[in-house]
Amino acid sequence: MKNNYLKVLFGLIFLALVGCQTSDTDSSDLLVSQKLQQKALSSDLAYELVESLTVEVGPRLAGSEQDLVAVKWAESKLQSLGFDKVYKEAVQVPVWHRGQAKASITAPYPQPLVITALGGSIATPIEGIEANIVRFDSLNALQQASHNEVSGKIVFIDHITERHKTGKGYGKSVGGRAKGAIAAAEKGALAIIIRSIGTDHDRMAHTGMMRYKDGVKKIPAAAMSNPDADLVNAMLKRSNDIKIKLQLSSENQGFATSYNVIAEITGSSKPDEIVLIGAHLDSWDEGTGAIDDGAGVAIVTAAGKLIQDLPVKPARTVRVVLYAAEEVGLIGGKTYAKTHQAELDKHYIAAESDFGAGRIYQIDFRASEQGYAGLSLLSQPMTENNVAIGNNTASGGPDVSMLPAMGVPVASLRQDGSDYFDYHHTPNDTLDKIEPAALKQNVAAYAQFAYLMAQSTVELRPIAAK
Amino acid sequence: MKNNYLKVLFGLIFLALVGCQTSDTDSSDLLVSQKLQQKALSSDLAYELVESLTVEVGPRLAGSEQDLVAVKWAESKLQSLGFDKVYKEAVQVPVWHRGQAKASITAPYPQPLVITALGGSIATPIEGIEANIVRFDSLNALQQASHNEVSGKIVFIDHITERHKTGKGYGKSVGGRAKGAIAAAEKGALAIIIRSIGTDHDRMAHTGMMRYKDGVKKIPAAAMSNPDADLVNAMLKRSNDIKIKLQLSSENQGFATSYNVIAEITGSSKPDEIVLIGAHLDSWDEGTGAIDDGAGVAIVTAAGKLIQDLPVKPARTVRVVLYAAEEVGLIGGKTYAKTHQAELDKHYIAAESDFGAGRIYQIDFRASEQGYAGLSLLSQPMTENNVAIGNNTASGGPDVSMLPAMGVPVASLRQDGSDYFDYHHTPNDTLDKIEPAALKQNVAAYAQFAYLMAQSTVELRPIAAK
Numbered sequence: 001m002k003n004n005y006l007k008v009l010f011g012l013i014f015l016a017l018v019g020c021q022t023s024d025t026d027s028s029d030l031l032v033s034q035k036l037q038q039k040a041l042s043s044d045l046a047y048e049l050v051e052s053l054t055v056e057v058g059p060r061l062a063g064s065e066q067d068l069v070a071v072k073w074a075e076s077k078l079q080s081l082g083f084d085k086v087y088k089e090a091v092q093v094p095v096w097h098r099g100q101a102k103a104s105i106t107a108p109y110p111q112p113l114v115i116t117a118l119g120g121s122i123a124t125p126i127e128g129i130e131a132n133i134v135r136f137d138s139l140n141a142l143q144q145a146s147h148n149e150v151s152g153k154i155v156f157i158d159h160i161t162e163r164h165k166t167g168k169g170y171g172k173s174v175g176g177r178a179k180g181a182i183a184a185a186e187k188g189a190l191a192i193i194i195r196s197i198g199t200d201h202d203r204m205a206h207t208g209m210m211r212y213k214d215g216v217k218k219i220p221a222a223a224m225s226n227p228d229a230d231l232v233n234a235m236l237k238r239s240n241d242i243k244i245k246l247q248l249s250s251e252n253q254g255f256a257t258s259y260n261v262i263a264e265i266t267g268s269s270k271p272d273e274i275v276l277i278g279a280h281l282d283s284w285d286e287g288t289g290a291i292d293d294g295a296g297v298a299i300v301t302a303a304g305k306l307i308q309d310l311p312v313k314p315a316r317t318v319r320v321v322l323y324a325a326e327e328v329g330l331i332g333g334k335t336y337a338k339t340h341q342a343e344l345d346k347h348y349i350a351a352e353s354d355f356g357a358g359r360i361y362q363i364d365f366r367a368s369e370q371g372y373a374g375l376s377l378l379s380q381p382m383t384e385n386n387v388a389i390g391n392n393t394a395s396g397g398p399d400v401s402m403l404p405a406m407g408v409p410v411a412s413l414r415q416d417g418s419d420y421f422d423y424h425h426t427p428n429d430t431l432d433k434i435e436p437a438a439l440k441q442n443v444a445a446y447a448q449f450a451y452l453m454a455q456s457t458v459e460l461r462p463i464a465a466k
Numbered sequence: 467m468k469n470n471y472l473k474v475l476f477g478l479i480f481l482a483l484v485g486c487q488t489s490d491t492d493s494s495d496l497l498v499s500q501k502l503q504q505k506a507l508s509s510d511l512a513y514e515l516v517e518s519l520t521v522e523v524g525p526r527l528a529g530s531e532q533d534l535v536a537v538k539w540a541e542s543k544l545q546s547l548g549f550d551k552v553y554k555e556a557v558q559v560p561v562w563h564r565g566q567a568k569a570s571i572t573a574p575y576p577q578p579l580v581i582t583a584l585g586g587s588i589a590t591p592i593e594g595i596e597a598n599i600v601r602f603d604s605l606n607a608l609q610q611a612s613h614n615e616v617s618g619k620i621v622f623i624d625h626i627t628e629r630h631k632t633g634k635g636y637g638k639s640v641g642g643r644a645k646g647a648i649a650a651a652e653k654g655a656l657a658i659i660i661r662s663i664g665t666d667h668d669r670m671a672h673t674g675m676m677r678y679k680d681g682v683k684k685i686p687a688a689a690m691s692n693p694d695a696d697l698v699n700a701m702l703k704r705s706n707d708i709k710i711k712l713q714l715s716s717e718n719q720g721f722a723t724s725y726n727v728i729a730e731i732t733g734s735s736k737p738d739e740i741v742l743i744g745a746h747l748d749s750w751d752e753g754t755g756a757i758d759d760g761a762g763v764a765i766v767t768a769a770g771k772l773i774q775d776l777p778v779k780p781a782r783t784v785r786v787v788l789y790a791a792e793e794v795g796l797i798g799g800k801t802y803a804k805t806h807q808a809e810l811d812k813h814y815i816a817a818e819s820d821f822g823a824g825r826i827y828q829i830d831f832r833a834s835e836q837g838y839a840g841l842s843l844l845s846q847p848m849t850e851n852n853v854a855i856g857n858n859t860a861s862g863g864p865d866v867s868m869l870p871a872m873g874v875p876v877a878s879l880r881q882d883g884s885d886y887f888d889y890h891h892t893p894n895d896t897l898d899k900i901e902p903a904a905l906k907q908n909v910a911a912y913a914q915f916a917y918l919m920a921q922s923t924v925e926l927r928p929i930a931a932k
Contacts, residue, residue: 055700058577066576110532111524111754114893202668203753203893227896231754234521234897287669288577288697427580427669430693431700 029455033381033448036306040444046302047436049077050295050357054288054431061285062325063095063256070281074261074297074322081305083263083320091335093258093325096120098285099249101222103193106130107243109235113228115193116205116286116426117250118177118221119328120212128247129154129191129220135236139176142183151188154244155180156195158229163199167355167417170424173197174208181221182213191220191246195229200422203227207284207425209328220248258282258324260332260339263301265308267317267454274343275453276319276350277303277446278333278399280326287429291420295434295442296353297322303446307454314454316348323399326354333399337406344406349453349460351411352397353446356424357434358416360387360445364394367409367460374458375411381452385444390414393466409460411453413445495921499847499914502772506910512768513902515543516761516823520754520897527751528791529561529722536747540727540763540788547771549729549786557801559724559791562586564673564751565715567688569659572596573709575701579694581659582671582752582892583716584643584687585794586678594713595620595657595686601702605642608649617654620710621646622661624695629665633821633883636890639663640674647687648679657686657712661695666888669693673750673891675794686714724748724790726798726805729767731774733783733920740809741919742785742816743769743912744799744865746792753895757886761900761908762819763788769912773920780920782814789865792820799865803872810872815919815926817877818863819912822890823900824882826853826911830860833875833926840924841877847918851910856880859932875926877919879911 053073060070071088078086096119103113134153136142142150142157157176162169176194184192196206205223212218224232235242261281267273279296283289304320307313323332333352337344349367363382365375372392379389395401396410404410423429519539526536537554544552562585569579600619602608608616608623623642628635642660650658662672671689678684690698701708727747733739745762749755770786773779789798799818803810815833829845831838838858845855861867862876870876889895 051700055697055704056575058575058697109522109524201896201898202670203896204668204670227894227898230898231521231524231896234517238521428693430667430669430697432667432693432696 029452030381032310032451034384036447036451037385037444039306040447041440043302043440045305046298046439046443049298049301050290050434051431053294053297054290058288059285060281060283060289062093062258062282062328062331067258067282071259071261074281078261078263078301083304083308084266085264088259088261089339091258091260091324091332092255093331094328095253095256096328097251097253099123099251102247103222103224104245105235105242106245108239108241114203114205114225115222116207117248118210118223119207120210120252121221121248121250122218123250124191124220124246124248128245130243130245131190133242133244139180139183142180145187147187150184153189154246155184155189155192156232157192158195158233160195161197161199161421163418165416165418167420169199170197170421177208177223178211181210181219182216185217185219189219193222193224193244193246196223196225198226198421198424198426201226202428204426204428207286220246222246222248260324260336261322263304263320265304265313265318267315268313269315271317272346273316274319274347275316275450276321276347276400277450278321278323278350278352278397280323280332280354280399282325282327284327284425286427288431289429290431291356291423291429291433292425293326293354295357295439298439299353299442299446302443303450306447307451314451316454318450318454326399330398334402337402344408347403347408349409349411350396350400350403351413351449352400353413353442354397355415355417356420357439357442358418358420359438359441360413360415362388362390362414363449364390364412364414365392365409366394366396366404366463367392368462369464371409371458371460378452378456378458382445382448385441385448387445392464404463407461407463409463411449413449415442495918496847498776498917500850502913502917503851503910505772506913507906509768509906511771512764512905512909515764515767516756516900517897519760519763520756524754525751526747526749526755528559528724528748528794528797533724533748537725537727540747544727544729544767549770549774550732551730554725554727555805557724557726557790557798558721559797560794561719561722562794563717563719565589565717568713569688569690570711571701571708572711574705574707580669580671580691581688582673583714584676584689585673586676586718587687587714587716588684589716590657590686590712590714594711596709596711597656599708599710605646605649608646611653613653616650619655620712621650621655621658622698623658624661624699626661627663627665627887629884631882631884633886635665636663636887643674643689644677647676647685648682651683651685655685659688659690659710659712662689662691664692664887664890664892667692668894670892670894673752686712688712688714726790726802727788729770729786731770731779731784733781734779735781737783738812739782740785740813741782741916742787742813742866743916744787744789744816744818744863746789746798746820746865748791748793750793750891752893754897755895756897757822757889757895757899758891759792759820761823761905764905765819765908765912768909769916772913773917780917782920784916784920792865796864800868803868810874813869813874815875815877816862816866816869817879817915818866819879819908820863821881821883822886823905823908824884824886825904825907826879826881828854828856828880829915830856830878830880831858831875832860832862832870832929833858834928835930837875837924837926844918844922844924848911848914851907851914853911858930870929873927873929875929877915879915
């Protein structure tokens with residue numbers, strides 16, 4: 001403990017020496033930050049929130065009936081917590097209905113497969129599509145294949161997702177899910193079934209958004225579980241002539257209105273300047289949306305509540321944004337950026353929690369180089385909560401990822417995501433996957449972050465080139 | 467190593483001193499036993515067998531089309547391995563069709579539930595059964611409830627299965643699955659949905675056999691996953707008025723013929739005396755039957771093959787029995803006992819492998835007290851393979867569990883089942899759950915066991931009272 005206090009002290013001295021204003025990062029802010037940490041670590045609020053959301057609302061696919069139940073839940077919860085302001089903003093969201101998903105190997109060794117439709121996929125004909133499969137290691141391999149290899153077949157992209165604390169394996173494999181149907185259709189494929197983008201060995205398929213492209217035929221898209229992909233590979237060792245039958249009844253059903261739900265703690269001296277902490281309220285429909293992103297909703301709400309309850313409010317307004325429709329294309333985030341275009345220059349910094357409930361081990365920023373240096377010193381109190389000060393290449397989380405291009409600085413509070421992709425976008429995304437103590441540590445980090453940023457006098461703009 | 471050789475030597479001396487015949491447990495048997503272990507640990511045969519069964523046959527519910535595919539697979543595999551005899555014996559098995567299983571909480575917080583029909587369950591009416599639930603900690607608690615508490619409701623038995631190396635948690639909770647529908651119907655319940663009998667936190671329900679009783683109304687029976695049971699409990703903290711809707715289309719469809727598939731290595735000097743090592747060929751239909759009981763099939767087949775390949779065959783016949791229809795009521799085991807009634811007195815000892823593919827840590831016996839003492843010494847070579855000599859209270863495995871009552875000694879080669887009930891009777895029972903090295907250790911143990919028993923001159927009968 002002592003050692004860290006010394007670090008902070010030296011940091012502040014350094015800050016003074018390099019000429020930054022230090023009036024707002026004084027010892028009273030350090031005390032408040034410590035207090036926030038203590039309170040966060042002893043509060044069950046975040047766990048109660050994510051329990052409430054998963055139990056009383058459950059799955060809440062954007063544009064579904066339950067999505068609006070979630071919006072009501074959020075409004076009512078934020079109001080009951082006593083935030084200075086609670087309001088919602090309309091978001092037009094695409095409506096996709098999952099329907100039934102069924103697949104089986106029909107030759108040479110008939111067996112059922114465990115699959116799930118990818119979000120946005122069209123249906124197959126009712127009788128299904130039955131065809132030989134053609135396997136590729138990756139989206140890249142598919143893109144390099146000839147039309148002849150692929151035409152008339154069901155494409156199977158077999159990209160294994162590697163486990164990493166940072167989740168970087170997902171970034172490597174998810175292209176096949178997002179763009180596989182386009183690449184496959186361009187070469188005449190009838191459908192695509194990918195190996196799930198997930199690090200588990202559970203016989204559960206991982207859903208997630210896929211895209212079509214204007215001018216390219218839409219083909220049905222699904223994912224099979226990792227054990228099923230292993231099974232198909234074992235068959236491919238025996239025969240190249242493997243037939244799969246795929247039946248999906250998914251449907252795109254136009255658009256509906258959902259809402260970004262927002263709560264604010266009004267800043268005491270710069271109320272028009274905003275520190276944004278967000279998470280997304282929508283979830284996929286097969287789990288209860290506990291780690292994705294009930295945890296984030298709980299973390300930023302509980303962090304906001306701690307700041308709301310401070311005897312003296314920080315200088316800037318802290319805005320808690322619960323985004324709509326992240327899963328189906330960052331719709332809430334994009335809509336927020338548009339709706340708030342005029343005040344984006346008043347957004348001091350923004351961060352979204354959307355990577356489960358693993359402990360935060362590092363905070364990265366995206367600001368000017370000098371701003372980054374200042375924030376690095378300013379954020380020293382967070383190291384007490386085992387959050388290291390990281391780099392200046394953050395993207396800030398999905399729903400705020402478009403803000404840096406609009407000049408808004410962001411931060412990424414990096415969570416340990418070692419097991420995140422075991423459960424992500426599957427029925428296994430349930431409350432039991434959240435460790436209460438880790439959730440508290442997250443709340444502490446977000447509360448400290450929001451408070452320190454709301455008090456900061458460091459200039460963060462213009463953002464440095466990456 | 468050396469220390470164990472000394473133990474064996476002392477054991478043999480002791481055996482000689484207590485007056486047992488030692489002519490067949492001489493040093494050449496020890497050498498053969500060691501050789502079998504070496505060969506087992508360096509052979510991939512068992513893994514290849516379980517891969518072949520799970521990939522080329524897959525799910526093989528007793529009485530289904532795939533069940534007969536499995537029988538053909540077994541006959542052909544055993545023949546190709548060159549056993550002295552391969553034959554099959556007809557078994558009449560009940561045919562149950564799973565159909566669709568669907569459930570949701572309809573009030574106060576509507577959410578879908580992940581469930582599975584229990585084996586043998588009848589269907590609900592097509593429109594389903596919707597009713598309030600009544601929760602019990604255990605079958606015992608249900609049995610003690612009043613008719614009034616239960617009548618007109620859906621019973622929810624919420625018995626958590628504890629994790630143990632021995633699997634003893636299953637024994638404590640499985641009563642609710644097997645007999646819950648009877649107890650619930652006797653008190654006027656409309657249906658029963660139990661917490662899955664499983665130790666995992668996966669959102670997968672565990673199926674398994676349930677029973678009805680003549681004279682008691684048949685009601686539909688299902689299991690929900692552990693996370694779903696947690697969800698229901700979280701709702702019960704908020705309200706006692708929880709409604710569930712259950713739809714099952716399961717069907718009992720009479721009887722079909724399946725087969726026990728049998729291979730033998732003919733004994734060199736006592737060919738009419740039998741050492742039986744078995745496993746069951748059928749599986750539940752939602753996984754590929756890798757750990758239950760593809761692993762067992764592979765273990766005893768590979769062990770038999772090692773004995774078949776010995777330059778000098780052991781005294782007794784080693785019989786490898788791949789039982790039909792274990793899952794639906796030990797039907798293959800019971801039929802075997804009946805079919806072979808006349809030669810049961812020639813069965814020296816029997817053991818079944820049906821607990822996954824975890825390492826064997828102990829061998830228990832069920833024989834006369836003197837027989838047990840003799841076997842304990844005789845089995846010393848197995849300690850080289852990390853198999854400790856256990857007690858005299860074995861039951862021998864499900865399909866041989868009825869044999870002790872008919873005078874036949876049995877052995878239980880105890881596997882580490884710490885994670886067995888994570889996957890048992892779920893879609894997650896797939897090949898990736900088997901550790902190849904552990905499978906080899908099992909083969910070594912079964913090969914040594916079968917060989918030492920086939921050579922033994924210890925008298926095992928009559929079996930001591932438990």
